[in-house]
Each structure stands twice: as C-alpha cells, then as structure tokens.
Amino acid sequence: MIELRHVSKVFPTADGELRALNDINLTIGDGDVFGIVGMSGAGKSTLVRCINLLERPTQGQVVIDGKDLCALPEKELILQRRAIAMIFQQFNLLMQRTCLKNICFPMEIAGVKPTEAKKRALEYLGIVGLPDKADAYPAQLSGGQKQRVAIARALASDPKILLCDEATSALDPKTTRDILRLIQDINRRLGITVVVITHEMAVVEEICSHVAILDHGVLQETGTVEEVFSSPKTEAGRRLVYPDGVVIDQLPAANVIRIAFNGGSSYEPLIASLAIDCGVKANILGADTRNVNGQAFGTMLLGLPDDPDQIARAMNYIKNQPNVTVEEVRDYHG
Amino acid sequence: MDEFFGTLFGSTPVSQQLGYLQAALLENIWETLYSTALATFFSYVIGLPLGIILVAGEKNGIRPLPRPLMSVLNFVINILRSVPFLILMIVVMPLSRLILGTSIGTEATIIPLTIAAFPFVARLVEGSLRETDAGVIEAAHAMGCTPFQIVRKVMLPEALPSLVTGFTTAAITILSYGAMSAAIGGGGLGSLSIVNGYQRRMYLILYVTVILLVILVQIIQSVGTWAANRLDHRGGKSRKTRLRVRFNDPIHLEIGPDEQDGDGEKHRSEKGGFQ
Numbered sequence: 001m002i003e004l005r006h007v008s009k010v011f012p013t014a015d016g017e018l019r020a021l022n023d024i025n026l027t028i029g030d031g032d033v034f035g036i037v038g039m040s041g042a043g044k045s046t047l048v049r050c051i052n053l054l055e056r057p058t059q060g061q062v063v064i065d066g067k068d069l070c071a072l073p074e075k076e077l078i079l080q081r082r083a084i085a086m087i088f089q090q091f092n093l094l095m096q097r098t099c100l101k102n103i104c105f106p107m108e109i110a111g112v113k114p115t116e117a118k119k120r121a122l123e124y125l126g127i128v129g130l131p132d133k134a135d136a137y138p139a140q141l142s143g144g145q146k147q148r149v150a151i152a153r154a155l156a157s158d159p160k161i162l163l164c165d166e167a168t169s170a171l172d173p174k175t176t177r178d179i180l181r182l183i184q185d186i187n188r189r190l191g192i193t194v195v196v197i198t199h200e201m202a203v204v205e206e207i208c209s210h211v212a213i214l215d216h217g218v219l220q221e222t223g224t225v226e227e228v229f230s231s232p233k234t235e236a237g238r239r240l241v242y243p244d245g246v247v248i249d250q251l252p253a254a255n256v257i258r259i260a261f262n263g264g265s266s267y268e269p270l271i272a273s274l275a276i277d278c279g280v281k282a283n284i285l286g287a288d289t290r291n292v293n294g295q296a297f298g299t300m301l302l303g304l305p306d307d308p309d310q311i312a313r314a315m316n317y318i319k320n321q322p323n324v325t326v327e328e329v330r331d332y333h334g
Numbered sequence: 335m336d337e338f339f340g341t342l343f344g345s346t347p348v349s350q351q352l353g354y355l356q357a358a359l360l361e362n363i364w365e366t367l368y369s370t371a372l373a374t375f376f377s378y379v380i381g382l383p384l385g386i387i388l389v390a391g392e393k394n395g396i397r398p399l400p401r402p403l404m405s406v407l408n409f410v411i412n413i414l415r416s417v418p419f420l421i422l423m424i425v426v427m428p429l430s431r432l433i434l435g436t437s438i439g440t441e442a443t444i445i446p447l448t449i450a451a452f453p454f455v456a457r458l459v460e461g462s463l464r465e466t467d468a469g470v471i472e473a474a475h476a477m478g479c480t481p482f483q484i485v486r487k488v489m490l491p492e493a494l495p496s497l498v499t500g501f502t503t504a505a506i507t508i509l510s511y512g513a514m515s516a517a518i519g520g521g522g523l524g525s526l527s528i529v530n531g532y533q534r535r536m537y538l539i540l541y542v543t544v545i546l547l548v549i550l551v552q553i554i555q556s557v558g559t560w561a562a563n564r565l566d567h568r569g570g571k572s573r574k575t576r577l578r579v580r581f582n583d584p585i586h587l588e589i590g591p592d593e594q595d596g597d598g599e600k601h602r603s604e605k606g607g608f609q
C-alpha cells in the first residue's frame with residue numbers, strides 16, 4: 001500500500017518559491033491500477049517522483065507498506081527503490097546495451113548472478129512479446145518496442161509497484177493500446193500495483209481502477225474511475241472528464257436536470273421510455289457519455305417541460321432506473 | 335643539380351643524412367611512441383577520475399561535493415591549462431628530478447607532458463560524460479543505483495564512443511607536444527626533426543621525421559575513429575566522430591598554438607589543446 005500523507009513539494013526558483021504539490025493525501029491500495037491525471041504542469045510528474053523519492057517532498061510522509069521512505073537513510077532507501085520500478089515517456093533505455101543487457105541491468109545492480117539474470121531476462125523478453133530482440137540495441141527498435149523493453153526491465157527488479165510517467169505519450173494510438181493492455185496484463189497476472197500518470201483520460205478509461213485528479217498541485221478528487229467519471233465533483237474534474245463537454249453557464253434558464261449514468265445502458269432507451277411511459281417530452285441540452293470497460297458513464301442535461309406534474313413524474317421515473325442518478329440543476333445562470 | 339639538392343636537403347650530403355637516419359630513426363620512433371603512450375596513460379590515470387568528479391560532484395550531479403572543493407578543482411585545472419607547455423616543462427624539472435632522479439631525457443618529458451595533459455583530459459572526459467542523457471541517469475536512480483554504480487555502469491559505458499574520441503584527441507595532442515621535449519633533451523621524432531633536421535640543417539631528416547609524425551597521427555586518428563564508431567550503438571544522426579586532424583597539428587613548436595588555430599573547426603577550438 002502506498003500512502004502519501006500531507007505531501008508538499010516546494011521548488012525554489014528565480015522568482016520565488018513554486019509550490020508544485022500542496023498537502024497531498026492519497027492512498028493507493030495493493031493491486032490497484034491507479035491513474036493520476038491533470039493538466040500539463042499540474043504536478044503529476046513531481047507527485048510520482050515523490051513516491052520513489054527521486055524528488056524528496058519538502059513536507060509530509062511517503063509511506064510504503066508501513067515504512068516511511070523519507071525517514072530512511074540513503075542506503076536503505078536505495079534498497080527500497082529496487083522494489084519500485086518506473087517507466088518513462090522517453091523510455092530511458094541504456095543505448096549502449098543490448099535489450100537483454102538492459103533487462104539484466106537492475107538484476108546486475110541487485111547482485112543477481114549473471115547466468116541467472118540472463119535466464120530471467122529472456123523470460124521477461126518473452127512476457128513483453130519481444131523474444132527475438134535479445135541482441136538488438138535500443139536504437140534499432142521502434143518506440144513501442146522500446147517501451148516493451150523498458151517494461152521488461154521494470155519487471156526484472158521483481159517490483160511490488162510500477163510507476164508509469166506518461167509511458168504512452170510518445171506512442172501512436174494503436175501502440176498505446178497495446179502497451180496499456182500489456183501493463184494491465186502484468187497488473188492482473190503478477191498483482192503489481194500500477195500508478196499511471198497521464199494527461200489523457202482515454203488512458204485512465206482503458207486500464208485504471210482508481211483515479212485522482214490533480215490541479216495546480218492540489219489533489220481535487222479521488223475515487224474509483226466509475227465514481228469520478230460519472231459525476232466529477234470538482235471543476236477541475238469536470239474539465240478533465242468533459243474537456244469539450246457541457247458548459248452549464250450557457251444553458252437557457254429552464255427546468256434542467258442532470259442525469260448521471262453509472263454504468264448501465266446508454267441513454268437513448270431512457271429518453272424514449274420517458275416519452276412513452278410517462279408522456280414527458282424531454283429536451284436533450286447536452287450530453288457527454290463514454291464507454292468505460294463496456295459500461296456507459298457520463299452525464300446528460302435534460303430540459304423538462306414547464307409543468308411541475310410532468311417534472312415530478314420524470315424525476316420519479318428516472319430515480320427508479322438502475323445505475324442512474326438524477327439531480328436538479330440550479331447552478332446555471334440565465 | 336647539386337646546387338638544387340643542396341637547398342632542398344641542406345648542406346650535409348644526402349648519403350650522410352641517410353646513414354644518420356638509419357642509425358637513429360627506429361630508436362626515435364620508439365621513444366616517441368612510448369613517451370606518448372606513457373604520458374597519455376598517466377594523464378588518464380589522473381584526468382579520468384577528475385573528469386568524473388567534475389560532472390558527478392557539481393550542484394545537480396549524482397553525488398554533489400562541497401562547492402569550495404569544486405571551485406578549487408576548476409581553478410587548478412584552468413591554471414594548469416593556461417601555462418604554456420615550454421614554461422611548464424622548465425618549472426616541472428625539479429619535480430622530475432625528485433621522481434625520476436633526472437630532469438632531462440625522454441623519461442623526464444613524461445612528467446611535464448602528464449602534468450600538462452591531465453587537466454586537458456579531465457575537461458575532455460567532463461565533456462563526454464555531460465552528454466549522458468539525464469533521463470537515463472534518472473532511470474538508474476529509480477532502479478536503486480548507488481552513485482558509484484551510476485558512474486561505472488551508466489555514465490562511462492554510455493559515453494564510451496565519445497570518451498574514445500576524446501582519448502584519440504588527447505593522444506595526438508600529447509604526441510605533438512612531445513615534439514617540444516627537445517628543449518629538455520628528450521628524444522623522439524620531434525627532437526630528431528628539430529635538433530638534427532632543422533638546427534643542423536639536415537633537411538632530409540626534417541622531411542622524413544615530419545612525414546613519419548604525420549603518418550603516426552593519421553594512424554592514431556584512424557584507429558580512434560574506427561574504434562569510436564565501432565563502439566557506438568546509439569544509432570542515427572550526428573553521433574559519429576567528427577574530429578579531424580589538420581596537417582600541421584603534430585609539429586607545432588610555437589607556444590600557444592590556440593592562436594594559430596584560427597582555421598580550426600569550432601569544436602576543435604573549443605577543446606583547444608593544452609599549452
């Protein structure tokens with residue numbers, strides 16, 4: 001389990017202090033695939049680098065399996081780091097080593113016997129689907145293949161935690177999906193806790209079980225992907241989940257309700273049955289739903305006729321649907 | 335006809351010069367090679383660790399060292415690099431006497447050569463190590479490498495082609511400065527060309543020794559370039575060795591060759607030479 005307790009990070013810069021992280025409290029459970037999303041400059045990289053103390057928090061504690069890393073002496077910390085693997089946007093492979101030797105690297109560092117290391121490295125190459133690239137140098141690989149080698153290298157240290165900092169941001173969509181699939185597979189097969197840093201919600205949808213939203217160094221909200229995606233509670237959350245979605249301020253003053261789908265069917269049948277079963281003709285003002293792990297999530301804004309009776313019937317009907325919540329929208333300005 | 339050969343090859347009869355060459359050439363080639371090799375070796379024994387310290391010990395390095403220490407180190411290296419080689423040779427004479435028991439002769443040139451070259455080597459190494467991708471070093475940190483492991487297993491191997499290129503430059507520079515060792519009675523092709531060829535006007539000897547020096551430099555450079563390319567797996571663009579030797583490189587005798595290097599390519603003048 002990874003616990004960040006009141007973690008703050010302040011960078012001294014030429015024009016004063018820069019508070020990159022502000023009192024972050026976060027718990028990441030074993031076996032989770034935990035997404036941390038935020039706009040560029042939100043502090044995501046800083047946050048993930050605090051987990052293995054590449055960046056030392058200015059304040060707060062980083063507790064992994066009950067051990068406060070910040071309190072450890074340097075030697076001990078180096079040992080702890082070996083259980084926390086990391087992959088990067090730019091892959092960061094050793095260009096002067098073959099793929100096999102790259103994968104051997106963490107084992108070499110940890111003092112595993114060369115023959116044993118080589119044997120295991122070949123296994124990991126197999127796991128990431130590049131059994132024939134053992135003797136190739138990174139310069140001879142495509143981006144996706146490089147990231148696979150980097151993942152194999154990460155696995156070679158037999159980690160409990162895998163940190164991915166924008167691991168797919170340099171890859172095309174198809175390769176991104178393949179790499180994410182691989183990470184997910186590793187998470188499921190080996191039970192490794194995965195922390196995924198990204199600015200792409202699609203990545204979170206694809207593999208994450210939990211997500212935290214970071215904005216200007218502040219943790220805005222956190223929860224399961226289902227919770228956060230179906231009804232983001234904060235402005236930063238809404239901005240990320242619906243980048244070009246519903247802008248409430250511009251809606252006309254009417255009887256507007258917001259329906260949140262938490263993983264049921266899509267919205268068309270609901271609107272149809274609303275008309276047929278209740279005789280209420282709803283006006284779709286805006287909608288942003290998406291498919292997450294095969295379930296529908298998102299919100300929709302409906303404008304209802306100016307009739308209290310119909311409104312009551314509609315609200316009642318929707319409330320009785322499974323996986324749907326409804327609320328009246330009062331925070332719009334006419 | 336005799337007149338012509340007289341001006342071309344000097345007043346000493348050609349046959350006498352040939353006889354002299356036959357007797358002295360092999361020994362002088364050997365002296366050049368072994369003084370260059372030893373001075374290069376010792377320059378790296380001192381310069382390589384210093385170069386590593388210059389990179390690793392700086393403020394954002396992998397093992398920051400106290401600022402005053404780094405300042406002193408930089409200062410000393412700069413001072414040594416700015417003392418003209420001829421003066422350094424004379425200044426170092428007492429030291430040579432202390433270490434070797436003699437302050438003149440071929441052996442004695444190795445000490446001033448080393449002292450002049452190690453700061454240059456330290457800068458060359460520094461330059462090569464700075465090329466290491468910061469991301470790779472970060473990855474090494476994340477994998478739990480100690481600073482020593484990062485130097486040994488990441489920085490040095492990743493910079494190897496560049497280090498080899500630098501080594502070639504250092505060896506050639508040391509070879510060319512070894513030519514000045516005639517000033518303190520050192521042997522070698524340089525002194526053969528200066529003392530016998532130039533000063534005694536046996537121009538045939540001058541030509542032969544200079545041509546041999548040029549050939550030596552070409553060989554060192556070719557082998558160095560070949561090795562650097564061979565060792566380079568980083569792929570693609572721009573990484574290939576770009577150092578080229580200019581024809582007159584090994585036989586500069588003037589003090590402060592940097593001034594004469596106006597035609598040098600940019601990277602050459604940056605790296606300069608030791609003086």
Ligand SMILES: Nc1ncnc2c1ncn2[C@@H]1O[C@H](COP(=O)(O)OP(=O)(O)OP(=O)(O)O)[C@@H](O)[C@H]1O
Pocket residue numbers: 011012013018020038039040041042043044045046047199
């Ligand atoms: N070493 C540093 N020194 C000073 N400021 C820094 C340093 N590292 C990061 N910052 C600042 O901290 C803030 C957060 O940076 P960080 O790299 O964590 O953002 P990010 O969310 O990862 O952004 P991106 O999506 O662009 O990678 C930025 O304003 C950045 O300029």
Ligand SMILES: [Mg+2]
Pocket residue numbers: 044045046166
């Ligand atoms: Mg980042």
